[in-house]
Amino acid sequence: MQRIGVFVCWCGSNIAGTVDVEAVSEALKSEPGVVFSTNYQYMCSQAGQDIIKNAIAEHKLTGIVVCSCSPRMHEATFRKTAAAAGLNPYMVEIANIREQCSWIHKDMATGTEKAIILGKAAVAKVNLNAPLTPGESPVTKRALVIGGGIAGIQTALDIADAGFPVDIVETKPTIGGKMAQLDKTFPTLDCAACILTPKMVDVAQHENIRIFSYSEVVEVGGFVGNFDVKIKKKARYVKEDVCTGCGICTEKCPMKKAPNEFNMGMDNRPAVYIPFAQAVPKVATIDPNYCNMLKNGKCGLCAKVCTAGAIDYTQKDEIIEEKYGAIVAATGFNPISMDKFDEYAYNQSKDVITSLEFERLTNAAGPTAGKLLRPSDGEHPHTIVFVQCVGSRCAACAEKGKEYCSKICCMYTAKHAMLTRDKYPDTDVYVFYIDVRTPGKSFDEFYRRAVEEYGVHYIKGMVGKVSPEGNKLMVQASDLLANKQLHIEADLVVLAAAIEPDKSARPLATMLTASMDTNDFFTEAHPKLRPVESPTAGVFLSGTCQGPKDIPETVSQASAAAAKVIGLLAKDKLTGNPCVAHSDELMCNGCSSCERVCPYGAITYVDKEFRMPDRTTAIRRVASVNTAVCQGCGACTVACPSGAMDLNGFKNAQIMAEVDAICK
């Protein structure tokens, strides 16, 4: 039996004005378990807290009920008071007789009666309370960043600068991501490589950062503070620690017909390659799909020319196991496939290109060495049509496009148009838009400059059809403001393709038990207040894997995610919320219902041996709650048909005791 103390607060006249506090403390005296009951002017004051502390000591209280303001106000205060007096803080319950009673009722009799009932309910609950101790788990002080684009780079650098080791896992042979492929960046037009590559070098040289390039995460176990991750380092057939990146192998390789991914397939690269000059790590990789030596054992030239002896045709995929305290998803985006957009003739004409291809065409390190030339015949285009919202804001067909706005296209199209007019003033540039969306610092000014200073023709309307005729592209479009249909003879058509999350994001989310929206973007723990965290504890979000965003936004989010990671890794131990779910193994059916409703993936199943009533033993599958991951929502308790799952602090019996007290 509990020994309960009841403390009724007057809150000056806030409560005492409409509740007879004396009557309340008197009435609660006779409730089961109550051994002491009093009232005081300000229970939360030092003097009030002393009354509580003294009573705990004097009456050997095992539980207390404070009839006062909302628990949202002072529950923490009174829990601390109890703890200071040696009582488990979770033996404290608050009866909210201010917000729920004295403040809304004008009549003293009514208020008093209700306050007594609320007090009784709290007493009934405390009678069933049990001391709770928050679980503690150690924190592995290392972070994993999945994705080595600008988001992953920034996050890794910030965490590493704070003194924690970070590993970056990147599927490509080099970090750098999409930003490395860009030419200039809006709205300042500085060159992407000039601002990105120094950061890449910082990453390479940082003592706290390890890069696993050409690698992928294949398994994630554990939980916040204690993730166990398996990383597959794919065989690149080149010893990473030996290769000097001199590039002789790439020059000598006789197989030069592999499409160059870095240039969007617009030119070819050798079978052994370094994606681009500033790649990090600057190490060659052999593409097993094109290498003659790996395919049929005939060649071996690269091994012969490599003075460092870095080539190793026998290399195998390698699995690395590592422990991490926090994981950051920074898997980025890709432009969507243009295959379903027959109307733009993307698959029919080489001169219909996506914006990312256009970036490569204007990039000094690109296939044309920065000269804007048509992919089909290498001629300089004189009329260029840019089409915005290709596949963005497309609600009609989920297979074709995306319902959301891709956010970055308006600005990069303005950039492309402006740069084209700047370099080639003899070019006519048309931009077809539905809306021009430029919310951002100096963004609208930038777009207006493209129109006003550079003479880009912005036309409100959409392109309906592109048909190749000879070496021209006939563009049929609408001009909504002039109410005309336009027919433009273009040399080049550039499609602002919608962006979508990288395909690796969904399987990764499954491994991380992190949730995703229908578009495969990671969901945030809270869309407004916790935008860089996943609902799964210890998993953080950086960059476009969470939603479309431009570089400045990506970098801010990357740093924000890093700050959250640093906050986590700075702790030696994680203290959990003790109000977590708990499964009674004897009653558990192992049916998986609880696991399926758990938003945090906190429930796993173990096979355990049990003694059966007939003295035999049997192995049964039972649920096990990871208290470090459980957030205590209680969804599992209702999903569980046998009632094996219960929630500490809000046990079935406690809630029913409150119900009973209220309905009496």
Next chain:
Amino acid sequence: MQVNNGYQPKIVAFCCNWCSYAGADLAGNNRLAYPENVKIIKVPCSCRVNPMFILRAFQRGADGVILCGCHPGDCHYTSGNYYTRRRMALLFSMLNFLGIEKERTRVEWVSAAEGAKFAATMNEFCETVAALGENKRLEDLRCKR
């Protein structure tokens, strides 16, 4: 609130800790009155409410039970209230199938900012239940005085 012959409906309101309980606090802060018949039980999330609690309330003499949670999409635990919505849609439909007046049970989404909505909802729910009269169809006579 008193309806004819001193009959006072008993209302149990389950409120989630993050939105609706805070909404109720806000109603209090703004001194928005609602009937004293309404007694609130705090739960971490509306999805903590087991149908057994609801039946228990009726058994012990409640005349109406209302569940309040965060608006769909705003759940502190991301998806708890979506489960609540399904469970309660099915439970309430079943109770009605057994002939229990559907007005006695309710789910309302009340955010932490909707103090006025909380008070208005409670006023209206209380009136509705009072108009139905005493809960006879799910009563346990032993629990009645």
Next chain:
Amino acid sequence: MQKVTSELLVKKASELLENGTVTRVLGWKKGEFSYDLTPAVFESGEELIKDFVFSDFSGANFSKYLIKETKKADGKVLVFLKPCDSYSFNQLLTEHRFDREKVYAIGIPCEGMADVDKIKKNVGDGIIDIISDGDRIVVKTLYDGDKEIAADDVKAERCIVCKSKKCVAYDELLGDNGEVIDSERFDEVEKLEKMTDDERFAFWQNELSRCIRCNACRDVCPACTCEKCVFDNPKSGVENKAISDSFEEKMFHIIRAFHVAGRCTDCGECSRVCPQGIPLHLLNRKFIKDINEFYGEYQAGAEIGSRAPLVNYTLDDIEPVDAVKKGEADNA
């Protein structure tokens, strides 16, 4: 009259026992009368020949028995699954309730089961034997000699509105597999929905007041497989083993139906075993009907591993207030 005969099943089972594929056979065992069959475990060909029966009275669904039987000893258990049993079988696998490796399942076609209570109502007491003969049934009685009735007239309700003739789980299938049937099983629920609250209350008050809390419905139900039922568990707070108030019978049946909602395959065993003839399956069917209407067609057990509607959601599910109103609109 069933298309597969006892003899065929006995032969099949004996073979499997003999060649060591299985060590035990779950089957229907002859009782005092030929029509009161009991579930039993057979361990030899002799036992099978002596007592195994498959007839119009082999209604019992053995899926649930597998939970305990597979744990008892090593070696496989042979189970015969009628189409509706096979759904329960899958549902239990979805819930990881037994080890599939320890079961050898033979799917058998079912022509529908006879309802002994209907026969009794038709013929009266003193039935000593019932013989199926094509679409006729010959009832031998103590007092009135032989009586003949049409098989269709005494078919079990659940078989009249049979939802599927398709075995969805088996290692081996005897005969051809049937199809899922677009049945009229919700008609009765609809009829009740169309009543007023008062009428429905009166209907259920009348039905449920007969409940004697024998727990037969729970004990036979292949979805009620909890290690410990909340109603038997003093810790659950709702423990209650006998009924002393009309509230409790409602509480028991509502909670039972809710606990199996989305998991109930509508096998109809609850109503079959109810000694008081309470149409308990209507409660389960109401949930199934609601689930179909609110969240899209869902048949528990149709496939292993499917996500039950109550442990699932969509962002735009129906609101509870509209769910209750929906019934009302349909009435209008």
Next chain:
Amino acid sequence: MHKDNNAVRDEIIRRSGVNPRKCMRCGKCSATCPAYDEMEFHPHQFVYMVESGDIEPLMNSKSLYQCLTCFACVDRCPRGVEPAKLVEAVRLEVIRKQGANHLKADDIPALVTEELPQQAIVSAFRKYTK
């Protein structure tokens, strides 16, 4: 808004099954229309005019019959608005206004002759009973 025309608008929306509010005014329908130059009111205007209840001018315009029903606009609309179906619905409105053409099921038996292909009856029925 043309309040008086709300009834006509609602009827056209109902008949076509098209929700013109889904239109985001991108103009791709007009960009894609092969009969654009023949039209007084272009596909995007058509959608907008139906949405705002401005239907009278559409009914009186020759544009109504310039639409080839090629469904290019339906195919390419990013929002699934289906302008061609609206055109068809307005055409029907014109036909209905003429009165006599409305076909009832009861009228059919009298029309059936040996020579009349059944398909003709079906398509006439489909057209005049929407």
